Amino acid sequence: MTVIEYRFIEPLDVLFLRGNKMFGDPGSFGESLLPPWPSIAAGALRSRMLADDGVDLTAFARGDVNHPTLGTPMQPGSFVITAFHLARHRKDGVLEALTAPPADLIVSEGRDGNPIVRVLTPTRLAGELMSSAPFALLPVLVEPERSKPANGYWLNESGWRKYLAGETPGVADLVKSGELWALDHRVGVGLDTATRRAADGRLFSMQAVAMKSGVGFLAAVTGAIPPNNGTVRLGGDGRAATIRSVSLDMPEPDYAAIARSRRCRLILSAPGIFPEGWKLPGTDQDGNFEFGEIRARITCAAVQRADIVSGWNLAKWQPKSAQRVAPAGSVYWLDEIEATPEALRKLAEKGLWSESCEDMQRRAEGFNCIMFAAY
Numbered sequence: 001m002t003v004i005e006y007r008f009i010e011p012l013d014v015l016f017l018r019g020n021k022m023f024g025d026p027g028s029f030g031e032s033l034l035p036p037w038p039s040i041a042a043g044a045l046r047s048r049m050l051a052d053d054g055v056d057l058t059a060f061a062r063g064d065v066n067h068p069t070l071g072t073p074m075q076p077g078s079f080v081i082t083a084f085h086l087a088r089h090r091k092d093g094v095l096e097a098l099t100a101p102p103a104d105l106i107v108s109e110g111r112d113g114n115p116i117v118r119v120l121t122p123t124r125l126a127g128e129l130m131s132s133a134p135f136a137l138l139p140v141l142v143e144p145e146r147s148k149p150a151n152g153y154w155l156n157e158s159g160w161r162k163y164l165a166g167e168t169p170g171v172a173d174l175v176k177s178g179e180l181w182a183l184d185h186r187v188g189v190g191l192d193t194a195t196r197r198a199a200d201g202r203l204f205s206m207q208a209v210a211m212k213s214g215v216g217f218l219a220a221v222t223g224a225i226p227p228n229n230g231t232v233r234l235g236g237d238g239r240a241a242t243i244r245s246v247s248l249d250m251p252e253p254d255y256a257a258i259a260r261s262r263r264c265r266l267i268l269s270a271p272g273i274f275p276e277g278w279k280l281p282g283t284d285q286d287g288n289f290e291f292g293e294i295r296a297r298i299t300c301a302a303v304q305r306a307d308i309v310s311g312w313n314l315a316k317w318q319p320k321s322a323q324r325v326a327p328a329g330s331v332y333w334l335d336e337i338e339a340t341p342e343a344l345r346k347l348a349e350k351g352l353w354s355e356s357c358e359d360m361q362r363r364a365e366g367f368n369c370i371m372f373a374a375y
Contacts, residue, residue: 002222002349006248008087008095009041009232010216012240014184014208032207035100038084038270038366039311041219044232046070046079052227061315069224073315078223081366082349083269086154088180089214095246096157097218098175102267103302104139104331105163108147115150117169118143122300122333135287137300152177161251166374180215184208236312253372255341263375266332270369271309271325272352273362278303278326281352289334291352293343296334303330333375344372
């Protein structure tokens, strides 16, 4: 089993978690992205590791220094972010990871205003109904009456364990985002690049995220030992955050039961950078999925609207290429699985990257991470 190092990162200041939407023009509005991409943790931890080891950052950016675990900017080393979660300290002091509801988990408001949790069910439609869906089954929400979607909920650790076991989480397993952070709207001023002073008519507004006390991010790292404590610079603005080593028993599915039942759900726990957009790598036109030591047939998928990820390349001092991704939380139903429990665990730990690895930089930043769940 791969050795995983867990670090809890707690912001000490408000965060400006920019997504991929441009802003800065007069009157524009910058919306924060929550949860942020896992690359925010990769950048914070790797920068601190380089500083601790006394590496010349300019030389490292040029590729003149080959770090033992970080490698070089163009050829990353063994350091990999394998999971990235929102996390909080409960009232009893225990740290728990929080997960955004996957695409097949629907939270709605009942008539009494309380949330109701339901799941999408793979269903074969009647022959008279036409659809452009590529698979035989469609994810269908079965409910006795129409309801209004409810947003801003997260699954606590208990709810995530239930989900992985194929059970439906309850109301007690939900955490409202208002308990985790508050949004603080700030006004910015555009600068004149020549004079380095405020430019006329260049006011814009943006969201700042103020985390509640005890709320932060949980990063899982393999292939390196990140700092155990101290502070890091978080995000493009370099906001201060504390870092602390933690030991956790993270929820995981029953891989043996999944192998016996020969069916499961595959969930993207991070954005997926796939050659064909939303389609899992190793999937043919008939829905047959073959990746590493695992073979299966994809019967259904619940994939939300595509996202775009980019970022800022500090080594080259230029934007990273914008890439279309399948959003985190997308769900794929697998049937007729041919795999051992060890193969399933290995793929969950490694993520959807081939042995040659299509993009070493994005792999190190935590993209293409997955989880399996029973159904």
